[in-house]
Amino acid sequence: MPQTLPLNRLRTLRWPAALLGLGLLATGCGHGQSQAPALSPQAQARAYLDGNQPDEAVKLLRELHARTPDDVDVARALTEAQVKAGRADAWAEELRQAIAKNERAVDQYMLGLTLFSRARDAGAPTVAAFERAIALSPTTAEFHYRLGVARLESEQYAAALGPLRKAVEMAPERAGWKLPLAKALARTGDTTGAVEALGTVVRGSPTPAEVATARALMNPLADPFQNFPKAAEAKLEEGMRYLHELDAPQHALIAFEEILHDYPDLAVVHALLGLAYQRLDDAGRAVDEFKQAIERAPQDGKNQLYLGELYLSRQRTEAARTAFEKAAALNPLLDLAWFRLGDMRLEARDLDTAKEAFQVAVTLAPDSAAARGKLSLVYQLQGDYTAAQRELKAVADKDPENTEFALRLGLLYTEEAQKARRPEDRQKAASEAERWLGKVLETQPDNAVASKALQVLKGQ
Numbered sequence: 405m406p407q408t409l410p411l412n413r414l415r416t417l418r419w420p421a422a423l424l425g426l427g428l429l430a431t432g433c434g435h436g437q438s439q440a441p442a443l444s445p446q447a448q449a450r451a452y453l454d455g456n457q458p459d460e461a462v463k464l465l466r467e468l469h470a471r472t473p474d475d476v477d478v479a480r481a482l483t484e485a486q487v488k489a490g491r492a493d494a495w496a497e498e499l500r501q502a503i504a505k506n507e508r509a510v511d512q513y514m515l516g517l518t519l520f521s522r523a524r525d526a527g528a529p530t531v532a533a534f535e536r537a538i539a540l541s542p543t544t545a546e547f548h549y550r551l552g553v554a555r556l557e558s559e560q561y562a563a564a565l566g567p568l569r570k571a572v573e574m575a576p577e578r579a580g581w582k583l584p585l586a587k588a589l590a591r592t593g594d595t596t597g598a599v600e601a602l603g604t605v606v607r608g609s610p611t612p613a614e615v616a617t618a619r620a621l622m623n624p625l626a627d628p629f630q631n632f633p634k635a636a637e638a639k640l641e642e643g644m645r646y647l648h649e650l651d652a653p654q655h656a657l658i659a660f661e662e663i664l665h666d667y668p669d670l671a672v673v674h675a676l677l678g679l680a681y682q683r684l685d686d687a688g689r690a691v692d693e694f695k696q697a698i699e700r701a702p703q704d705g706k707n708q709l710y711l712g713e714l715y716l717s718r719q720r721t722e723a724a725r726t727a728f729e730k731a732a733a734l735n736p737l738l739d740l741a742w743f744r745l746g747d748m749r750l751e752a753r754d755l756d757t758a759k760e761a762f763q764v765a766v767t768l769a770p771d772s773a774a775a776r777g778k779l780s781l782v783y784q785l786q787g788d789y790t791a792a793q794r795e796l797k798a799v800a801d802k803d804p805e806n807t808e809f810a811l812r813l814g815l816l817y818t819e820e821a822q823k824a825r826r827p828e829d830r831q832k833a834a835s836e837a838e839r840w841l842g843k844v845l846e847t848q849p850d851n852a853v854a855s856k857a858l859q860v861l862k863g864q
Contacts (some may be wrong), residue, residue, distance in 0.1 A: 449481055458489035476546050479510045484515045492518050513547055520554060530554045538567075545574035549581055556584050561591035577796035579608025583617050595625055595703065603736035606764050615767060622737045628672035628704055636663045636670075643676060653683035671701035675710055682714055690714055705735030712744060721748065739768035743775055750782060758782050766795070773799045777809070780816075789820045789833075807844055811854055814841035816859045834861050 419609030443451060452461035465482040472478055486495035499515040502508075508558050516533030534551035541547060552568030555561075559655060568585040575581065586601035588781040601617050612616065624630075632640070639706035646652040660677040663670065678693030694711040713729030725745040725748050746761030762779035769775055783792035794814060800809045817837035824830035838861060844854040 424743070430584075438767055446478065446481065447517050449485065453481075453485060453488060456488075457548075458485045461810040462489055473508070474510055476510065476513065479514050480517060480546075483514045487518065487521045490615055492521055501550055507536075507540065509537045509544065509547070510538040512540065513544075513550070516554065520550075526554070527558045531558070543574070545571045545578075548574065549578075549584075552588070553584050556588055560592075564588040565592065577608075579605050580610060580614045583614060583621065586618075586621050590621065590625060599734065599736065600624060603733065606736045606767060607760065609741050609763070610767060612770070622735060626704060626706065626735050626737075628675070628701065628706065632670070632672070636667060640673070643680075647680055647683070649678065650691050651683075653680040656680045657684075669700050671699075671704065671707065672696045674700065675707050678710060678714075682710075687714060687718055703734060705731040705733070705738055705741070708734060709738055709741050712741070716744065724748075735792060736764075737768060739772070739775070742768065743772075743778070746775075746778055746782075750778065755782055755786055759786070761799065770798075771802070773803070773806070773809070777812070780812070784816060789816065792816055805847075807847055810840050811844045811851070814839075814844060814854060815857055817859060821861065 431565060445468055446682050449461040449464045449468075452458065452464070462482070462485045465478060465485055469475070469482050477773055483495065486492065487558060496515060496518045499511050499518065503511050503515065505752060514535050516530050516537060519530040524726045531551065531554045534547060534554055537544070537547045538551060548567040549571035549596045552564045552566075552571060555564035555567070564584070565588050568581070568588055571577065572581050572585055582601040586598040586605070589595075589598040589601060591606075598621070602622055604672070605614060605618050639659050639662055643656045643663070645657060646656035652716075657677065657680045660680065662671050664677070667673070674697035676695045680696065681687075681690035681693060691711065691714060694707055696712065697704070697707040698711065708727045708731035712724045712731060715721075715724035715727060726750070728741045728744045731738055732745060742761045742765040746758045749755075749758035749761060759779065759782045762775055762782060765775040765777055766772065776799050780792045780795035783789075783795065794811065796809050796813045796816065800806055800813060803809070814837050814860050817833045821830050821833035824833055838858065841854045841858050844851050845858075850853070
């Protein structure tokens with residue numbers, strides 16, 4: 405079973421700056437650094453910040469802010485630049501003077517961000533600034549979000565819930581905003597709500613940093629070894645060594661059964677016992693143990709995943725699907741559950757739901773060739789060749805020796821060339837097809853599929 409974070413990590417988890425602090429453009433306006441010759445002022449500012457030139461960014465962003473004083477994204481970027489330039493104190497004083505002359509919500513917001521960047525002011529002073537920004541502009545979701553984060557970082561978990569809920573209600577498209585909400589919910593005892601929030605995050609195309617934060621939040625919530633009796637730890641390690649390292653499930657059974665003799669309600673041991681029985685091909689007893697684990701720990705999605713895998717191996721497809729759905733709902737960070745659901749929905753030709761499931765699987769396990777391959781197939785069946793090729797190339801670029809994916813790319817481009825209406829599109833796809841098929845034939849000269857596809861191209 406995977407290692408999990410200790411419970412106190414949920415309390416001490418600090419949020420990556422790109423999510424909740426002053427990593428501003430990435431979470432706000434969504435403008436990344438562009439490779440185009442002519443960058444927009446905001447994109448150029450981002451480039452300066454990424455290149456450790458905050459002074460240059462400040463010049464650009466001051467001009468932008470003067471032209472669009474109510475633009476929250478620009479205001480946030482300007483504050484980031486000022487802080488990175490080492491002028492947080494001077495910037496805070498400038499904002500206070502501006503507020504004294506003519507109080508504006510955006511100035512209070514920028515003051516709150518500036519104070520949040522300084523440990524000594526990250527509590528009450530920051531909260532007061534964001535509260536004032538909300539009073540002046542109650543319909544700006546960003547202000548509610550930042551207030552919630554400030555309270556969360558001050559360990560005012562109950563007080564953080566209101567503004568965080570308000571923020572995600574006002575801006576439901578900001579899936580990443582549900583990460584701090586999930587932490588606040590978990591810290592106030594609403595585990596179900598926290599898990600639901602994390603489920604929204606993983607289905608909302610999160611960044612790798614957001615996925616990492618989601619995992620850090622989910623791990624202690626789904627830790628099967630919470631409150632495990634110390635007296636049984638040595639026997640547990642013995643059983644797991646027999647099961648996972650020595651491939652001796654019969655010996656593992658003995659160890660796990662000894663633990664259950666003294667502690668019959670340990671769900672994780674029932675699950676391990678089920679895995680041992682499954683290894684011995686005793687499906688009936690494995691199912692019984694998994695069901696006992698589920699009964700004792702109904703909130704643990706991994707037990708549903710184990711049961712689903714067993715049902716799937718026995719061709720009990722409908723029962724497996726139900727178990728995988730429960731697994732993904734109880735623990736949305738289980739990429740295998742999403743992959744299995746995608747596979748089943750693809751088999752049923754339910755392409756839209758299959759795509760959603762595989763997208764989550766790829767988000768959670770971006771290096772999974774199997775998940776990307778299946779997602780590519782869904783895109784291909786939907787006629788989205790560009791997206792299908794993107795997924796295959798992601799694997800081929802990381803693993804240039806992967807002949808299977810090179811062949812799939814060649815066949816995909818061949819299909820696109822055959823279906824293209826415009827001659828230029830047909831020629832472009834045919835050229836790519838020949839390139840990828842040629843790579844296959846370099847290493848596998850007798851590959852009949854690649855040879856036939858090349859013949860089809862030449863016969864067009």
